[in-house]
Amino acid sequence: MPRTCSDSLGVRYLKTSEAAALLNVSPNTLRAWERRFGYPKPQRSPGKHRLYTHGEIAALKDALQEGLSISSAVSRAREGLSADADTLIGALSSFDRERADSAMEAALALRSIERSVEEILLPSLEELEQRHGLDSARWALAARWASDWLRRAQRLTPPPVRRVSLLIGDASRDELDPDAPAIRALELLCARAGARLLCLSVRGIAGLGDALAVAEPDAVVLAGGFARDDEVARWAYSVRSAAGALPVALYRREVLRPLRARTTGAAHLSSAPSEAQSQVLELVEAGRLASEKRTSPTRLVPREKRAG
Amino acid sequence: MSTDAQGQSSLRVLQRDRSTEPLKVFCGHCGRSPDNESEADSRVCTKCGLGLMLQAPADAAPGPSDPFLVVDGALTICAVSRIAERLLEVSETEAVNRHVAEFLVPADAESSSGESLASLLAWAARGETPSAQVVIRPANTFGVRYWARVGPCGPPTAALLVLADAR
Numbered sequence: 109m110p111r112t113c114s115d116s117l118g119v120r121y122l123k124t125s126e127a128a129a130l131l132n133v134s135p136n137t138l139r140a141w142e143r144r145f146g147y148p149k150p151q152r153s154p155g156k157h158r159l160y161t162h163g164e165i166a167a168l169k170d171a172l173q174e175g176l177s178i179s180s181a182v183s184r185a186r187e188g189l190s191a192d193a194d195t196l197i198g199a200l201s202s203f204d205r206e207r208a209d210s211a212m213e214a215a216l217a218l219r220s221i222e223r224s225v226e227e228i229l230l231p232s233l234e235e236l237e238q239r240h241g242l243d244s245a246r247w248a249l250a251a252r253w254a255s256d257w258l259r260r261a262q263r264l265t266p267p268p269v270r271r272v273s274l275l276i277g278d279a280s281r282d283e284l285d286p287d288a289p290a291i292r293a294l295e296l297l298c299a300r301a302g303a304r305l306l307c308l309s310v311r312g313i314a315g316l317g318d319a320l321a322v323a324e325p326d327a328v329v330l331a332g333g334f335a336r337d338d339e340v341a342r343w344a345y346s347v348r349s350a351a352g353a354l355p356v357a358l359y360r361r362e363v364l365r366p367l368r369a370r371t372t373g374a375a376h377l378s379s380a381p382s383e384a385q386s387q388v389l390e391l392v393e394a395g396r397l398a399s400e401k402r403t404s405p406t407r408l409v410p411r412e413k414r415a416g
Numbered sequence: 417m418s419t420d421a422q423g424q425s426s427l428r429v430l431q432r433d434r435s436t437e438p439l440k441v442f443c444g445h446c447g448r449s450p451d452n453e454s455e456a457d458s459r460v461c462t463k464c465g466l467g468l469m470l471q472a473p474a475d476a477a478p479g480p481s482d483p484f485l486v487v488d489g490a491l492t493i494c495a496v497s498r499i500a501e502r503l504l505e506v507s508e509t510e511a512v513n514r515h516v517a518e519f520l521v522p523a524d525a526e527s528s529s530g531e532s533l534a535s536l537l538a539w540a541a542r543g544e545t546p547s548a549q550v551v552i553r554p555a556n557t558f559g560v561r562y563w564a565r566v567g568p569c570g571p572p573t574a575a576l577l578v579l580a581d582a583r
């Protein structure tokens with residue numbers, strides 16, 4: 109029985125050797141499958157080692173018994189994956205929050221939280237938005253459910269391990285804004301990557317300096333496309349005057365004209381939360397390296413390699 | 417779907433006692449047979465790592481250089497050997513879950529071999545042992561013909577289509 113590790117939501121991970129042993133193949137074979145079939149698709153640990161979800165490997169093991177080729181087994185295992193999104197869409201369409209929770213639990217049995225969010229939760233919401241529209245009761249329920257689910261997952265995330273602090277300026281309208289679940293997802297993934305987070309609406313400016321004195325952010329993310337440019341810029345200037353010049357990144361937001369004129373350019377993050385999370389941590393690291401060149405290093409942080 | 421009895425008469429298939437037939441184990445991708453018992457016990461081919469170990473009656477099983485496909489009872493493709501991938505210019509990952517007729521069709525359109533091929537495959541996919549051959553060609557190519565030998569294989573039970581050059 110291989111030793112497995114599991115994370116805060118109970119997703120069990122296997123190292124390459126453990127996954128290979130469970131499938132009764134060599135680690136080389138497992139890597140050859142990843143190249144040829146794109147499956148199973150491991151996560152990377154901070155040390156760049158492959159981590160397979162136990163459920164994905166178990167599903168493949170069953171599929172290999174029932175299949176006539178690796179290709180057909182992989183296809184069968186993948187069908188199971190797309191079934192989870194269908195179940196979630198079905199549950200939310202019929203206003204069944206419990207069944208939606210179960211669908212995510214099933215999704216988590218087969219893949220990591222990052223992939224469950226990016227491959228199941230967010231695409232299901234997009235599908236519901238397209239089918240029913242943002243002014244529908246179904247979207248209202250789905251958006252509320254997703255927000256609750258993502259916040260709950262974030263609460264279950266272990267305390268931050270990196271000395272990285274992020275300030276997220278939430279420029280979305282409210283919970284029904286289609287950017288809102290993606291912003292919650294970015295928060296969750298950054299928290300899971302070990303960052304300390306403070307997420308504030310860009311509408312709250314009074315007392316912002318007090319918040320920054322506590323949070324000591326290393327970077328600022330302006331997230332969401334609803335708030336007007338001048339509104340966001342005013343907030344960003346308040347941050348700048350309280351905390352100095354910090355790296356700024358835009359998430360799900362087009363160019364911010366008033367801001368662009370006075371900063372050295374804000375980085376655009378990928379709209380996919382896992383990629384955006386890697387990018388924002390790289391931005392922090394780049395900002396630190398630049399400031400270390402200027403001043404003596406007082407907060408040296410070991411260089412973390414980007415996963416993936 | 418025709419009954420076994422009808423199928424048997426129209427296809428003139430000889431049904432044999434399978435329990436006495438020698439079985440051959442081979443890889444569904446590279447076609448190679450295991451060298452020892454532990455290799456034979458493995459579900460995944462230990463030689464190439466890219467195929468599942470299958471078995472078939474020795475006279476239906478492919479030789480080391482024979483291209484072959486595995487087809488289920490609904491005539492969808494479940495496996496394409498490495499040599500068949502090259503021959504049909506399609507990768508197994510593209511071909512699985514597609515109907516065999518997208519890739520292989522009877523070579524003589526006027527005869528009833530189209531139905532015969534489908535019936536033979538469906539019959540073999542139920543584990544029966546037809547001893548019949550049909551002439552087929554790639555669906556996108558004229559002037560190339562193959563003898564196709566059809567037999568059962570598995571597990572799970574499916575039809576094995578071994579191709580041999582018929583020029």
Ligand SMILES: [Zn+2]
Nearest residue numbers: 443446461464
């Ligand atoms: Zn092989």
